[in-house]
Amino acid sequence: MSELLGLKAKLGLDVFKPDKEFHIKIKEGMAKDIRLKKAIIVCPAGLYSENKNGEVVVSSDGCLECGTCLLACGPEVLEWNYPPNGSGVQFRFG
Amino acid sequence: MESNEQFDAIIVGGGLAGLAAAYTMASRGLEVLLLERGEYCGSKNVTGGRIYVNPIREMFPELWRKAPLERFIAYEEVCIMDKERSITIRYDGSELKQQPYQSYSILRGKFDKWLANQAENNGAMLITGMRVDDLIIENGKVVGVWAGGDELRANVVIACDGVLSFIAQKAGLNKLPEPKNYAVGFKEIINLDRQVLEDRFNLEGDEGAARLYMGDVTKGKFGGGFLYTNKDSLSLGIVVGIDALTHQEPTINAPELLDIFKQRPEIARLIKGGNTVEYSAHVIPEGGLKAMGKLYGDGILVAGDAAGFSMNIGVTVRGMEYAMASGYYAAQAVIMAKEKNDFTQAGLSIYESLLKNSFVMKDFINFKESLEVLEYPQLFRHYPELIGNIMKDLYEVPAGPKTRLWPTIKKHLSISQMWNMVNLSRRLMKI
Numbered sequence: 001m002s003e004l005l006g007l008k009a010k011l012g013l014d015v016f017k018p019d020k021e022f023h024i025k026i027k028e029g030m031a032k033d034i035r036l037k038k039a040i041i042v043c044p045a046g047l048y049s050e051n052k053n054g055e056v057v058v059s060s061d062g063c064l065e066c067g068t069c070l071l072a073c074g075p076e077v078l079e080w081n082y083p084p085n086g087s088g089v090q091f092r093f094g
Numbered sequence: 095m096e097s098n099e100q101f102d103a104i105i106v107g108g109g110l111a112g113l114a115a116a117y118t119m120a121s122r123g124l125e126v127l128l129l130e131r132g133e134y135c136g137s138k139n140v141t142g143g144r145i146y147v148n149p150i151r152e153m154f155p156e157l158w159r160k161a162p163l164e165r166f167i168a169y170e171e172v173c174i175m176d177k178e179r180s181i182t183i184r185y186d187g188s189e190l191k192q193q194p195y196q197s198y199s200i201l202r203g204k205f206d207k208w209l210a211n212q213a214e215n216n217g218a219m220l221i222t223g224m225r226v227d228d229l230i231i232e233n234g235k236v237v238g239v240w241a242g243g244d245e246l247r248a249n250v251v252i253a254c255d256g257v258l259s260f261i262a263q264k265a266g267l268n269k270l271p272e273p274k275n276y277a278v279g280f281k282e283i284i285n286l287d288r289q290v291l292e293d294r295f296n297l298e299g300d301e302g303a304a305r306l307y308m309g310d311v312t313k314g315k316f317g318g319g320f321l322y323t324n325k326d327s328l329s330l331g332i333v334v335g336i337d338a339l340t341h342q343e344p345t346i347n348a349p350e351l352l353d354i355f356k357q358r359p360e361i362a363r364l365i366k367g368g369n370t371v372e373y374s375a376h377v378i379p380e381g382g383l384k385a386m387g388k389l390y391g392d393g394i395l396v397a398g399d400a401a402g403f404s405m406n407i408g409v410t411v412r413g414m415e416y417a418m419a420s421g422y423y424a425a426q427a428v429i430m431a432k433e434k435n436d437f438t439q440a441g442l443s444i445y446e447s448l449l450k451n452s453f454v455m456k457d458f459i460n461f462k463e464s465l466e467v468l469e470y471p472q473l474f475r476h477y478p479e480l481i482g483n484i485m486k487d488l489y490e491v492p493a494g495p496k497t498r499l500w501p502t503i504k505k506h507l508s509i510s511q512m513w514n515m516v517n518l519s520r521r522l523m524k525i
Contacts, residue, residue: 013373045375067258085224
C-alpha cells in the first residue's frame with residue numbers, strides 16, 4: 001500500500017544482509033550527551049530514541065547507511081563505519 | 095588476491111564517479127581495480143531521481159543509447175505549498191520533447207549495476223562486497239589501500255567513496271564536515287501500473303514528469319519535496335537541510351515529514367493504489383565551492399560526492415552529472431600522469447585544471463552563493479503562505495460584490511512586505 005505505513009513496516013520492505021556487529025556505536029559515556037538528541041530528529045529510519053534514564057539508544061534494525069546522524073551529532077559522540085563484506089542495506093531501486 | 099600486483103589506479107567506491115573513472119581508464123588500457131563495499135554496484139546508492147545528460151553526453155558517447163534510464167523528462171513542474179492550498183506551475187515546451195532529451199528519471203539500483211558491467215567489459219577489474227578500511231601512506235604519498243585484510247597497491251587511488259568520504263579524510267584532503275553544508279534526502283519507490291501512471295500524469299510513451307514542491311512540505315524548513323515518474327513507479331521524497339531539521343521550528347522528526355507529505359490531497363491522489371516497494375535515504379553535499387576541500391594530493395584524487403560535487407540552485411538539484419564528469423576527468427588526469435610517470439601532487443594537479451576548464455568547476459564558481467541565498471526561512475515559510483492567500487482572494491467570488499483585483503492583491507502587500515520582497519529579489523539575484 002502506498003497509504004501510510006509505519007516506519008517499521010516501511011523498513012521491512014527493504015532488503016538487508018545481516019552483519020555480526022552493528023556499524024554505529026554511541027561512544028562510551030556519551031549516551032546522555034546533548035548532541036546525540038539531534039539523531040532522534042534527523043534519522044530517516046527513526047533508529048534513535050531516548051530511554052527512561054535520559055540516554056539516547058540506537059537500534060541496529062533498518063539502518064539505511066545515510067550518515068545523517070554522524071553529520072548532525074559529530075564523531076565525538078558516534079563511532080561510525082560502513083558495514084563490511086557487503087552487509088547492510090541492499091537497495092534494489094535506489 | 096595477489097598483493098604484489100601494482101595497479102595503475104585503485105578506485106574506492108563503485109558509484110557514478112568511480113564507475114565513470116573505471117570505464118574511462120579501462121577503455122584506454124590502464125590496469126584498474128575498483129572496490130565497492132556493496133554486494134553490487136548501486137546497492138548502496140540513492141538518487142532523488144533525475145540525471146541531466148547534456149553536459150556529459152560526449153564524454154561517454156557509447157553509453158546513452160543503451161543505458162537503462164527510466165523516462166525522459168517532458169514536463170517540469172513546481173508546486174508551492176501553503177497549509178491548505180497549493181499553486182502549481184507546469185512548464186511544457188516542445189524543446190523538452192526533442193531528442194536528444196536533456197534529462198531522464200533514473201534508478202541507481204539498475205543504472206549503476208549496468209554501468210559496472212560496461213566498465214568490466216572495457217577491462218576494469220571490479221570487486222564488490224569489499225570495504226576499503228584504510229589508505230597506505232608512505233613518505234606522505236598515498237600508495238594503496240587496505241581492504242579485506244589485503245594490501246593493494248597502485249600509482250593512484252581515486253576516492254569516490256561518497257558524501258562521507260572517509261578516504262579523503264584519511265588523506266587529510268577534505269574540510270571538517272559541517273551539518274549546514276549537508277541535506278538528507280529520503281524517498282519511497284511506489285509501484286504503479288504503467289497505464290495508470292501515464293494517465294494520471296498525462297504522459298505518452300516514454301515521457302516523464304518531474305515535480306518539485308516547496309513550502310509547507312518541509313514545514314517551512316530549508317528543503318523541498320520531489321516526485322519523479324519512472325517507467326512503472328514513482329520516486330517520492332523529501333530533501334531537507336540537516337541544520338534546518340535540528341535548528342528550525344517546528345521540531346519534527348524527518349520520517350514524519352514524508353508521511354505528512356503523502357497525506358496531502360495533492361499527493362494522495364497521485365499515489366493512490368500504488369505499492370511502496372522500497373524506502374531509502376542518503377546525504378547530499380550542498381555546501382558547494384565554499385565547503386570543498388582539496389581535490390588531489392600525492393597519489394590521490396577525489397571525485398563525485400566525496401569531493402562535494404553536488405549542487406542545489408532551487409530550480410535544479412544536480413549531482414550525478416558532476417559525479418560522472420569528475421570521474422571522467424580523474425581518469426584523464428591519471429592517463430596523463432602515467433604518460434609522464436609522475437603521480438605526485440604536481441603530476442596530478444592537471445585534474446584540477448581539467449575540472450576548472452569544464453562545466454563542473456565553472457558551475458560551482460557561478461553558483462557559489464546559491465546555498466546561502468536559498469537558506470532563507472522566509473522563502474519556505476512566509477512566501478508560500480503569501481502567494482496562497484493572494485490566489486485564494488483573487489479567485490474567490492463572494493456572495494456580494496467582488497473587490498477590484500489590484501486592491502485585493504495590495505491588501506497583502508504592506509510597505510514592509512514590499513520592502514522584504516525587494517530584499518528577497520536582491521538575494522535571489524546572486525544565484
